[in-house]
Amino acid sequence: MTFLLAVIIGVLYAAGTYLILRRSMVKVIFGLIFLGHAANLMIFTVGRLTKGAPAFVPEGMEGFTEPFADPLPQALILTAIVIGFGVQAFTIVLFKRTYQTVGTEDLDKMKSTDQLPGEEL
Amino acid sequence: MYSVILATASRYLLILLLMFSVFLLLRGHNEPGGGFTGGLVAAAAYALYFIANGIDAARTIVRFDPLRIMAAGLLIAIASTFPSLVAGNPFMTGVWINTGIPLIGKVGSPLLFDLGVYFLVLGIALTIIFSLAEEDRL
Amino acid sequence: MSRIIMLPILLPLCTAVVMIFFRRLVVLHRFLNVAGTALMLGVSLVMLGNVQSGGILSLQIGGWQAPFGISLVADMLSSIMVVATALIGFTTALYSLGTIDKDKEHFFYHPLLQLLLMGINGAFLTGDIFNLYVWFEVMLISSFVLLVLGGKPEQLEGAMKYVTLNLLSSSIFLAAVGILYGIAGTLNMADLAVRIPMLGHKDLLSVVAVLFMITFGIKAAIFPLFFWLPASYHTPPVAVSAIFAGLLTKVGVYAIMRMFTTVLIHEEAALIHQLLLVLSAFTMVVGVLGAVAQYDMRKLLSFHIISQIGYMIFALAIQSPLAIAGALFYIVHNIVAKTNLFYISGLVNRLKGSWDLRRIGGVYRFYPMLGVLFLVPALGLAGIPPLSGFWAKFVVIKAGIDSEHYLLVGIALFVSMLTLYSMIKIWNEAFWKDDPRGEGSVEDEGYLLISSMKKVAMVVPIVILGSVTVVFGFWFEPFFVIVQSAAVELLDQGNYIQAVLGERP
Numbered sequence: 024m025t026f027l028l029a030v031i032i033g034v035l036y037a038a039g040t041y042l043i044l045r046r047s048m049v050k051v052i053f054g055l056i057f058l059g060h061a062a063n064l065m066i067f068t069v070g071r072l073t074k075g076a077p078a079f080v081p082e083g084m085e086g087f088t089e090p091f092a093d094p095l096p097q098a099l100i101l102t103a104i105v106i107g108f109g110v111q112a113f114t115i116v117l118f119k120r121t122y123q124t125v126g127t128e129d130l131d132k133m134k135s136t137d138q139l140p141g142e143e144l
Numbered sequence: 145m146y147s148v149i150l151a152t153a154s155r156y157l158l159i160l161l162l163m164f165s166v167f168l169l170l171r172g173h174n175e176p177g178g179g180f181t182g183g184l185v186a187a188a189a190y191a192l193y194f195i196a197n198g199i200d201a202a203r204t205i206v207r208f209d210p211l212r213i214m215a216a217g218l219l220i221a222i223a224s225t226f227p228s229l230v231a232g233n234p235f236m237t238g239v240w241i242n243t244g245i246p247l248i249g250k251v252g253s254p255l256l257f258d259l260g261v262y263f264l265v266l267g268i269a270l271t272i273i274f275s276l277a278e279e280d281r282l
Numbered sequence: 283m284s285r286i287i288m289l290p291i292l293l294p295l296c297t298a299v300v301m302i303f304f305r306r307l308v309v310l311h312r313f314l315n316v317a318g319t320a321l322m323l324g325v326s327l328v329m330l331g332n333v334q335s336g337g338i339l340s341l342q343i344g345g346w347q348a349p350f351g352i353s354l355v356a357d358m359l360s361s362i363m364v365v366a367t368a369l370i371g372f373t374t375a376l377y378s379l380g381t382i383d384k385d386k387e388h389f390f391y392h393p394l395l396q397l398l399l400m401g402i403n404g405a406f407l408t409g410d411i412f413n414l415y416v417w418f419e420v421m422l423i424s425s426f427v428l429l430v431l432g433g434k435p436e437q438l439e440g441a442m443k444y445v446t447l448n449l450l451s452s453s454i455f456l457a458a459v460g461i462l463y464g465i466a467g468t469l470n471m472a473d474l475a476v477r478i479p480m481l482g483h484k485d486l487l488s489v490v491a492v493l494f495m496i497t498f499g500i501k502a503a504i505f506p507l508f509f510w511l512p513a514s515y516h517t518p519p520v521a522v523s524a525i526f527a528g529l530l531t532k533v534g535v536y537a538i539m540r541m542f543t544t545v546l547i548h549e550e551a552a553l554i555h556q557l558l559l560v561l562s563a564f565t566m567v568v569g570v571l572g573a574v575a576q577y578d579m580r581k582l583l584s585f586h587i588i589s590q591i592g593y594m595i596f597a598l599a600i601q602s603p604l605a606i607a608g609a610l611f612y613i614v615h616n617i618v619a620k621t622n623l624f625y626i627s628g629l630v631n632r633l634k635g636s637w638d639l640r641r642i643g644g645v646y647r648f649y650p651m652l653g654v655l656f657l658v659p660a661l662g663l664a665g666i667p668p669l670s671g672f673w674a675k676f677v678v679i680k681a682g683i684d685s686e687h688y689l690l691v692g693i694a695l696f697v698s699m700l701t702l703y704s705m706i707k708i709w710n711e712a713f714w715k716d717d718p719r720g721e722g723s724v725e726d727e728g729y730l731l732i733s734s735m736k737k738v739a740m741v742v743p744i745v746i747l748g749s750v751t752v753v754f755g756f757w758f759e760p761f762f763v764i765v766q767s768a769a770v771e772l773l774d775q776g777n778y779i780q781a782v783l784g785e786r787p
Contacts, residue, residue: 043450048442055449062456069464079175096463099412103456105180106419110452112272113426114445120430121438136440136513215302222296228345235288237345 028068035061048118048128055114059107063100070096147196154196158205161189169262170255179258183265191273199277210274214267221260227253284339286332287354289325290364290403293318294371294396301393308384311392315375318396322403323368330361334764338771338781340409348409348782349470355409355782358768362610363406363536366617369750370528371399373743377625378521380732380739381632386431386519394431398424398525405533409782411462411469411545414537415455418501422448425530428522429514440514447510451500458493461486472782474545475775484549491550494541495557502534504595505564508588512572515587516580516637520628523580527587528621532613535594539609543601543772558599563690566592566697573704577639579627579712582704583620586663589697590616596694597678600685606769608677611762615670615754619659622747626656629740630712632732639711646713653713655741658748660709662755664702670754673762 035057042054070093078094080086122128165186172178194202227239240252297318301311333339338357342348356364375395382391401421408414429441463469465483478487496507503511511531515523538558542551569589576582594616597609627637629652634642646653662669665676675698682691754761771777 039453043446051446055446055453058450058453059456062453062460065457066460066463069460071464096460099459099463102412102416106416109268110419110423110426110449113423114449117426117430117438117441117445120433121442124433124435124438130442133439133442136436136443136517209305211302211305215299218295218299219303222292222299229285233345235285235341235343 024072024074025068028064028072032061032064032068035064046130048122048130051130052111052114052118056107056111059103059111063103063107066096066100066103070099146198150196154193158189158193161192162186165189165262169258172258173255179261180265182258183262184269186262186266187269187273190270194273194277199274202277203274206270210267210270212267213263214271217260217263217265217267219260220263221257224253224256224260284341284356286325286329287339287341287356287407290322290329290368291354291400291407293322293325294400294403298393298396298400301396302390305390306388308387308392311387312379315378315392315395316372319368319372319375319399322399323365323372326361326364326368329356330358330365333358333361334767338777340781348784349468349473352413353409353470353472353782354407355472355778356407357778357781358764358771359536359539359610360406362614362765362768363532364403366532366614367399367402367406367529369747370525370617370621371395373621373625373746374521374525374528376739377524377628377743380736381521381628382519389431391428391431394424394428395525398428402529402533406536409471411471411474412459415452415459418455418533419452421530421533422452425526429518429526431522432519434517437517440517444510444514447500447507451497454493454500455497458490458497461493462490465490470782471540471545472775472779475547475779476783478546479548487546487548488550488553491542491546491554492557494546495538495554498534498537498541499561500534501531502538502591502595503531503565503588504558504591505561505568508565508569508591511588512581512584515584516578520580520624520631523584524621524624524628527583527624528617531587531591532594532617535591535598535609535613538595539598539606539772542598543606544775544778547775555599555601558595559687559690562592562596562599563693564592565589565595566693570697570700570704574700574707577711579630579637579639579708580624581637582639582708583623583627586701586704587620589701590620590663592697593675593678593694596687596690597681600681600687601773602681602685603766603769603773604677604684605681606772607762607766608674608681610765610768612674612678614761614765615662615674615751618747618750618754619663619671622659622744622751623656623663625740625744625747626652626659629744630656632740634712634717639708641718642712643715644713644717647716653709655744655748656709656713658751660705661702662751664705665698666702668755670751670758672755673758677762 039054039057039061042050042057045051045054073090073092076091078092078097081088125133127133165182168177168185169179169182172182190202190206193205225235228235228237231237231239233239238252238254297314301314304310329339333356338355340356341354343352343354345351378391378395398421401417401424404417405414405421408417426441426445429444430437459469462474465481465486466474466477468474468477481487500507515526542554546554566589569585569587569592572585573582573589576585594609594612597605597612630642630645631637633645633649636642658669662671665671665674675694679691679694682694
């Protein structure tokens, strides 16, 4: 299981890196989302996998019984997912608005803020 | 696109889903659930209503400005930290009162915090849904 | 008493919530923004006093003992940074009264500013790495929205670059946090400082250290990772540019400082410090060369931020107590001077109607006092005695010579000269030369239309920050004593660990 997840993380990182290097805005967004997912899965995997033992105290018990999953990585991922959701929603709206205002989705054409004024490359 | 079936169903589903969201909110104390999921389910209920009946109908049924709901949620969450201050415990420590009433049992400030999260999530989700819907109409 | 740590975070949150509730009462927003930040300044000064006299304060949220709960820690370093944040927040709130138009105010400009301050304060005060990530995100989200407020094409274009690179940095941060948790099983900074020396996996720790360095390097805009900064900082309203320029990159520098002097302090930190030394040289040189080439006032100042970050990183990488004290003083001095320069650039833009130095001129002729107000932070930044920048550079360079980094010291001095050159360039072009459009007062129309209240709101922050620069220069000693004790405290992790974890070894 760990091996499988490791492969998935690797694929996500590779795909994410490839996509954020593209010139199309949509692909860049997908790249960022992939990278976020890859990082979340990585926390999950590196925090040790425990199968079929959720981190809940069973009915009528005072504490955990071995084996139990470490709840902290799950809490971290949940937080990261929620934050990622908000940020990605904002990013999509921003990119859409940029597309409407600037009139192109080719990132290579968006260089007006990097040029010296009055200079056309 | 208006569907009579969905519009009729959505009215009943709205109530059911809202009840379910409150159930999730209260269940969150000891089991999976809580303010976050509850708020999302409530937002989904209104989203369904909006899909069936249109944005204006949804706006009327929500009544409050979603941003206000969000701010109210934040206020409740902040207010939930005050009992610990009064009790002299470290910041945000849960304060519990055993009411002794059956079915209700112990009530505490974490519940208040969860309620704040519920409204916060509901407010944010509604803000996103409504503003996207209104942009579409333009 | 340690509850006071919560206040710099809670105060802006409360004001922001109240503002969102009364979203149409813009007048209330303005009042709350100024009053809230003034209160924050007061609270942060009290906190600094407490920490100085009573040692490190720590607060375990919810009463969950460290390392299991989230700890908030205020040591000298954090307290000083919070004071600087509150000062900049206060002056920016004032400055916004004069520069931000009604539309932006209705689009939640004031609450966003408060939330930004909350994020920054949270990042300074947290004692938990994942919590640091959360505060970074709070800060980022508010800064994203502030950056695009107004929605001009160049703002959106700049924001694209800013958002993309910062999200990339967040995902790297998350990955580093994940690996670190996998190795050490804790994310509390104090607990990590205890456990890391006992761990195996030295190679993995180096990977984590490099990942953290890249993350914070992007935030701090050090050499190969700075491209988002000059592409975006000159686009938003000038009050926003000013607060970004003053505070955001310094949060990155703070994080590097905290990470590699409190948490990761062994072989892996030595590697990072070597890397940082090299990068700092490039950062200084590339930043200032970029600045020298620019004619857009705000772009010039943006490139300067990068160059100044180089000095801080240089001092950080040396790691002697003197160098850390120098870095800290440098950060505070730079926050004040840089923000002030942005305020002044905004005022000059209002007077002359352009950011382009080639198109404007003659400010000194009509507003000699503004010229003086410009010279204070400009010469301060370049390091002319007796202003604050002189002492900051003096200490950093002294530390560099003591530790025998002669080449880097040479570079720092050379860069310093170019800094002076670029400040003189602004002076010559904007203030001294005649207005190329003729001597008429056509360009002053914009300024004449502003009410006198707004003029006061724009000038007062410049005067406040200018006098801070002068005070730092003339009464250097007492401030240096404070940063020195902060540096000593920072380099001795024992106190920090004890304050957070209690009596355990």
